Amino acid sequence: MITNTRGPKMFMQLRKTDDKSVLEKALSHFDGFHVGASLLSSLGVFVQDVGKPFFIDPMTYRFILPPEHIIDREKGTVPRWMRYLAKTYSPILEHSLGKKTLTANDLNATRGGIQELTCNTLEYERTRFDTSEPALINKYFDKYDAFEEIGDSIAHNIQGTRPSFVIPPFFLVEEVGDPWYRLNLICSRIAAEQKKPEELLYGVLFLRKEILLNSECVDIVRDYADRRLAGIALWVNGLSEESANTEILSNLIRLIDGFRSIGKVVLKLNGSYLSILMNHNGLSGFSCSLSYRSDRDVNVSKWIIPGPPKAKFYIPGLHQAYSLDETEHVLRMFPFLKCSCRVCRDSYGNDLDIFQLEMKKVGYCQNHFLNARKAELDGFAQRGISGAIEDINEVLYCLKKKNAKGARHLTKWLNLMKAVQSVGTGIELPAKVNELESASIRHG
Template structure:
């Protein structure tokens, strides 16, 4: 795969309701990232959705889950504990180390011999190429995403060796003519340990595959430290010369890193811009993404902020958002309409999803079209268009820190 081939903007779906709401997001995004366990257990629904939306897609294997402690193979309380059925059903396609141990103990990388490694990679390819059009012809993703585990600091040598072997084996046995995408899912503490991050960087550089997906466990951009942001930016820059880099979960801070080598962004339908490896569900939809602050804010609070601006319709469209949802509905009475978007009714989720995806698209497109300085000026102008209180300084301070740390642009404000 030549660098730059993957779409810039992916929407992540892992359940039927997310697949349905993806239609609103895909009006503004380019592609889908679909959960493999969801695909295995809801094959017909996924096939219908992919055919309907006519968008390129990738399938996230999610095999890291099998290498977690067995308690994470279940859901519910100890007294009412149930095995995660989707993962259990997917496990039967994989070698004995996974199939026989799921629900009992974590799979161990040292127990994968050459035959099990081969079976692991081959089964993964078969699952990702098994979808069909209505006429029975293959319905193929735009690439094969190799299996992966979470790379932890305490076992980094064995983790990295296993991960690179999985990617290399997938590439060697891949007969689909689809490019292979390797995933490096790292624990967050690795970001703060320069020597370990260099090990990951070197492993990636030695791989033949030209596309790499990166996921830092539970990396929340809003609470990320300056060191973490700086190191992630440097990491992307160091591997970007000959690798297409896709962030598995990212918000505007990582979008800014597209100036430093990141190529593609993935986020969930329900604002899922960061996630840890545990199956803890998606974020509730009833948050309004305030583009001036580059953050999602509970609808009741967002309504109060917008009310204080006293925007007329044209002012709201110019100074806050002019997405289709805002054009058609919200801008008429912005504070009242945003306040009414509390809940999980279908029309509310579609409105919020479309609004959010539109603003992500705008942020990505402006990286492609503007210099760092002009991008910073655009971000800051949107911030200045709002009258904010002392309680909201945290939003403006966060934006300024991102511009300084990631884009290396200093912001000067009058008192």
């Protein structure tokens, strides 16, 4: 279970096979895995062998995309993992896969259909890594301290077979109260009925970011107040924590705080440094990938992005990643932003002439990022929000001394944290918390 005592927990997403070689050297730098149902089986074996906590994203939202977003443009076929999952989850998904865009009505046509989808999804998550052969020897056990160790890491178990919590099937919500919103609530209610006594169940909110421009946070919190939900997994589609406007981010914080006020653990899917700061407002944890980005968008398919991703360097003082060109330029202008983690020390050191050459090497930027992120997490755990604000103020002061513009995201975060600290979030909930049954009645 995620606790809130030492700063937020960070769950790493595995996207490609290269991620394994980076993460296996930094096992003490993160708390667990966010496993997408599309994960390659070789990476699944890695997650299982490592034995850290994990949860499974069933990726049901992918099945309601238009066929042109589902069919691989190069191969002209539906990816094998989707065919397998459709067969596992529901005949409704299987019959429409790659042929038509599913509506909420299609899924909700019969109570039996949505019940079957929910039960099969939970069972898939429970058994994804379940094995009859217990791993008595954990080959990663002695690797936990091999990287640059700073502070403690979460205890790992020797048999990483069961998820820390299960989540119901979920779909992208366009508006609060829309058919997908209601369907997500129905899936949550069915999952709560099907939950095993020893199991933790999280509800999922997968929201279009514009929803956060409206003041409907209280309604959402009430709808997901069911006591059988131990927590909430929150994903705001395409939301960049760096570039989103202040109103959206303020309402995101209100939403998180609202859930905290009724005792729910909140985990944000796809977070960046702001997610660490939001631990102050009740965010218990977040997941992120080695792309360092928080703006994952379900409507952007991987084959639409042209060319291989270019190496990016996460500048710790700015809490954001930049291209190697930009980074070199910034570090030459502002030497106080140089990183002194082990990867940086042992590669380019103080010689910026070889910075790009060194950091282009496979895994270097990512290993540096994990060191920088661990320092951010430990710093927050030790000094809290006031320490983080102090550090951002210091960076902004040093930038200002040189009349430098930019780093607007830092100013925004700073103002956001100060505003939220002084005003409070203003969410008031009735003393008696409604269960999902009453919420679904209200929404018809």
